Structure formats: C-alpha cells, structure tokens
Amino acid sequence: MNVFERFRGHVVAVIDGLAEDGAVPREMDLARVAVEPPRDPNHGDMTTNAAMVLAGQAAMKPKALARVLAERICQLDDVADASVAGPGFVNLRLEDSFWRARLAEILRSGPAYGDSFIGGGEPVNVEFVSANPTGPLHVGHSRGAVIGDALAALLEKTGYKVTREYYVNDAGAQVDKLADAAYWRYLEALGDKVSQTVIESFLQGNDLEYRGDYLVPVGARLAERDGPKWVEAARDEWLPEVRAFVVEEMMGLIRRDLDALGIRFDVFTSERAIVAEGKVDEALRFLEARDLIYTGVLDPPKGKKPDDWEPRPQTLFRASAFGDDVDRPLRKSDGAWTYFATDIAYHLDKVLRGYQTMINVWGADHGGYVKRMQAAVKALTEGQGALDVKLCQMVSLYENGEPVAMSKRAGAFVATADVVERVGKDVVRFIMLTRRNDAPLDFDFAKVTERTRDNPVFYVQYAHARVRSLFRLGAEMFGAGGLDADALATAALNRLTDADEVGLIKALAGWPRLVEGAAEAHEPHRVAYYLQAVAAQFHALWNKGKDDANLRFLVEEDPELSRARLALAQGVATVIASGLRIFGVTPVEEMR
C-alpha cells in the first residue's frame, strides 16, 4: 500500500472518531475523500480534500470542518503538523523519521519496491504489435511493441495476471499477395531448372506488391525444401503450401526483431486458425441468439459518397446499440467474412479464455475501428468486459535535425532491426516511452545518443551509473562489508538531515503511488517522467557536494554518515532499476 493510501486510512479513522463523538454525522459517503501529494511542496508532504468534499454532508463550512479535522490529524503518529489552508485543505507535514523509515523499506524490498496488489490477480490480455506477417518490423511497429510490453510489465507489477498476445493476420488477401511474391522468388531460386519465359509470364500475370529483397532467401529455402514440384502446379495447388511457408518465415523475421527489442509473447493466435476452427460461426451464433445481427442496407457515408457506391443488403452487426455510429458489415459480397467478423470471433475467443479486461495497442490509422470493436466486446461480454485501445501516433526519424525519408510507398521505410543495431535496445525502448502514445514522437539519432542533460535516457542511466560508481569508491574507502542493501537498511539513517536528502527520500517514496496511477491509467510514459525527476533530484544533490564537501556522499572521516548516504544512493538506484525493469531497459553499471 502506498503511503498516501495509508494516510487516507488514518484520515478516515479520524472522521469515524469525530462521528463517534457526534461532531459529524455518521454514515457519510467518504468515496471522494483523497489524500494526495500537494502540487506545491511548500504546502507540506500530503494534503486532503476531506473537509471540502464532506462539508455539505456534515452541514458545516469547509474551513470549520477542516479545523476540526486538522486538530485530530495533528495527534496522529508520524504527523509533525497539520494545518488548514486555502479553501479548506488540510495539509500534513510528516516527521523526517517517517520518511527515513521509507528508505529502509525501499532497501529491503529491492527491485520489488512499488509492487502492488491493486490488480488482485485479474487476468488482462494485452494484444500488441500484431503487424501483418508480410515483412520485418519497421520503426513504427517498434513503438507499439515497446508500449505494449511496458504496459504489460506495469500491470504485472501492480498485481494483474497479464498475457502478452500477438494476433497473426495470416488469412487476408495481403498474405496471398505475399505468397505470390515468394513464389516468384522461388522460381528465381530454381535457376536453370526454370526457363526465363516461365518467370516472365508469371510476372506478367501478377502485379506483385512485395518486391523486397527479404523474400529472396525465403524463395531459396522453399526451393531447397520442395525442389521444382510447384513449377508446373496451378496456383490453387501451391498457394496454401507457399503461403504457410512464407508466413512461418515472416513470423521468424518478426520474432527476431522482437527478440532484438527484448520482447517475448505468451501467445500467438492465428487468424486462419480462428476461421478454420469454426470460431467465426460460433461468434455469430452468439450474437444472433441475442438478436444483434440482421440484414439491412447502410446509408452512404455523409458528404463523401464513394464512386461505386450502391445500396446493397448486407449482414450487419448492431454496433450502434453499443455506442458505435452505425451498424457494421460482417460479410463481403463474395460471402466471405469481413475482417471485423473474424476479429469478433477472435475477441470472443479471448473472452472464453477468461479475459474481461483487454487492451489492444494499434497504429493511429486504426482509429476508425475502435468504436466498433469496443461495441463488439460489450456485446460479447454482456456489458461486463472492457476493451481499451491505445492508438500509437507516428514516429518521425531524424538525423541531426534532418528528417529521414521513410515513405512506405517508396520502399524506404526504416527497419526496427537497423535502429536497434545503431543505438541499442535500451535507447529505443526508453525513447519510445517518453511520450504519451497518442502524441507523435520525434526520434533523432543524434539526440537519443548524446550525453547531455536533455537526453532522458542518458540522464537516468547516468544517475544509476553514478550510484554504482559511488559504491565502487565506497568499497575502497570502507571495505565492501556492510554495503549490501539489507545491511544499509540498518545504517544510521537519522544522519540524513539535509532538506534535499529528505526531499529525495520523499520522491523515492512516491514510486508505489506513481506505479499504481500509471497502471490504472494504462500510461507507461508516466514512469519515464518520474524517473527523470528522480534522476534530476539526485544529480542536484550530488552537485551540492561539489560546493560543500560536507554534503558529499562519501566523507572519509565519517564512515557512519557515508554509510547513511550510500543507503540513500542505493535507494535511488533501486527505484531507477525498478522503473527501468518495467521498461525492459537494463540499468548500467558505468557509462563508457
């Protein structure tokens, strides 16, 4: 439980006590009572709005109620002072000893510090990346990959049972086109065994979309495995084989990219398998039984009527009954299921596997698809379940301020693997998490690797490295004994008396609350901003030691004080490591 929740409990107890004494009514609704950090630290360590939100129920003026509350809150353990401020806030200042005890707690917990149980073991399905298996991942994909993975880690840390899932879109027309291209490369790979005229006639009959070199080795491997057996075969014959082969190969490429990013999935679900196992029919029967499917004619989109539009009866899902703007088609004119229909089946499959809470991470170009999918999930879970969709905006690459051309049409997209190779997994992951998912992100190769304060990766990593370097020096000065975290938890922490030292502990003690807030909001980027703030505070304290030798972390003639300060430094490293672990970023021992 975070420290603010703990004090909220104390404040509630105070209110109950007042009710016992008849000073306020019993049975007040306390749901809106909050204990939070004040925006301005000058207001104290914690603040509560209790008097303001209860004034009506208590039939008292906010300030009068605040005074009564403050008087009793003052008597609580660990509270140094409680005062009324503004329109009726009660501000609490806590004893330094309380904060020092939090530091000991951090050291004993280690990287588990900030773990929470708010999830209560609830299963959550996080579906992300889900890039079509038609080629390697490009940088845009890596943003969704990192956000999904970090969000999953954040939820795990707060007590949810998380499944990381990848939906393999291996059933649409795109993979057929991919198979065509692979077949072309296969013919080429057979060399002398195939005449040029065969290849050319194949090329003439096909407008190949996927001409990238990455299919060359795929064609070669297929030729090696199957020999010339498909050369004379009709497309109907080779297509299923070639398609399965190339999809497997592409998923191999994608897994390799994901590996490079340090991302592992628990489940890969195949769209083709969903269809083959009859799950679409199952899902539609489910909806049909609830009268949510009918045949009807949709109006054309207002103000933008497609040229070939004509009224046509379609099989429709009543999405508009669940918040969507219009009902949505489930069947194409050739009778095949729409992508939406199979996606409904896929999400019913998730529900049947036990998920009521689902999160999907998509590219921003899928924005128009969100409402209908949420409508479907509501229908499939009888209103009990929820689908949150995180839309990721574009990543723009820069080379020292100059935009890197990466139009997909020109085939000049930048591969995730290339970016990772150039700046490293840790930099890619951290930078991708320094913006909200719904804000565009600029990624400048020069800036993300420069060693200055305005590079957040460097600044946070540097703080961790500085702590490690302190410990190397400390071990030289005082010997390595007694410098492990458990031992430091028993150091003379009451020697930490400087306001900035205690202030740093307060920042560290805010970690569990931040984690919970970020997890509940599904916003991993908050962790990045928090880590930057902690790093900044630590660096500032360190710099004070340059002006005033008494404030240096290691004071040779005072081992007791040095040990206390090493404990503080270790607390910083612990919290940073705990945060970086959520990000999948390795904390560094030194900067080289």
Added chain:
RNA sequence: GCGCCCGUAGCUCAGUCGGAUAGAGCACCAGAUUCCUAAUCUGGGGGUCGCAGGUUCAAAUCCUGCCGGGCGCGCCA
C-alpha cells in the same frame, strides 16, 4: 459532411479519477566553475492553458458550440 485524437512558455512536451500561485528540458539572460564525486552547476525572465459559454466551493482537466492540425470514413487488413 460525419467520427476519433490533438491544441499548455520562443521550441519539444509533462500536468495524478477537478484542487491552492500551471511545471520540466532546450533556447535566452545573469553569475559560478577547469573541478575527476567524469561527460558543467546555481539563479532569473518568459503563460488570456486555441476561442466562447456552461457545471462546480474549485476547471488546463468535465459538458456544449466554434476555430486550427492529424487520422479514418459500406465489401481492404
């Protein structure tokens, strides 16, 4: 035309289920520093939170309308 997202300092962006005098980095200005506890530090100026209404004890935050930008818009995935 409709829907979704966004609009906060010169720039890039944070802003906690509504909370007090709206924050950070860069840039700018002024001081300090040449140190190895490394790849500067300290302080300062700078805001009608796109605009206009509304709800509330309290609005950058919630609601409505407008303005501006991005994405999408019956059978694609």
